[in-house]
Amino acid sequence: MKKLFIGLSLAFGLFACGDNQETAENPLVFSTSIDNLQGWTKLSKNIQSEVSHSGIWAAYTSKKMPYSYGLEIPFQLIPSSNIKKVKVSAWVYKEGKNDKSSIAVEIRDKEDKFLFNGYHDIVKVPFEDKKWTKIEHVFDFGNVNTSDGAYTKIYFWNSDADETSKLYIDDYRVEFLEQ
Ligand SMILES: [Ca+2]
DSSP states (O other), rough: OOOEEOOOTTTOOOHHHOOSSHHHHHOOOHHHHHGGGGGGGGGSSSSSSSSSSSSSSSSEESHHHHHHHEEEGGGGSSSOOOOOOOEEEEEEEESSSSOOOOEEEEETTTTOOEEEEEEGGGGGSOOOTSSSSEEEEEOOOOTOOOOOOEEEEEEEEEEOOOOOOOEEEEEEEEEEOOO
């Protein structure tokens, strides 16, 4: 099975945190492979440095900032015309009640009409408060037509109305699959 991988850490664009091994070995080196920036969008600017799983920065969602950083990419930029699924993984950390956090995957056509609207409720996977936990979910697109200008948005969404609820997200990885 051929796998296609598009992944990078979240904060490259704003803070130039590195995406390579050299950065991890030498904290004085800040580098990024600019090629890989394509596609990551600021669905919101929820980045903070108080809690992180890797490096300094992690994203977060809350009542006031319900949408996380995400990947937004047209299918024509994904080097396969046969994408069937997407596997999304990340390390997450929660504070507060936090019973309405999810991974969201949208596919829309060139006129922004929904072709696919998938949610995965991440609190179905029990994880402890204030402890980093890796989550993963595969979304199956079924027979969605991803040609003719369709694009996808993949992000975390916190719809919890509780002011105390926060979900931190780090080391976010998106992998497109052909089967
Ligand atoms: Ca990080």
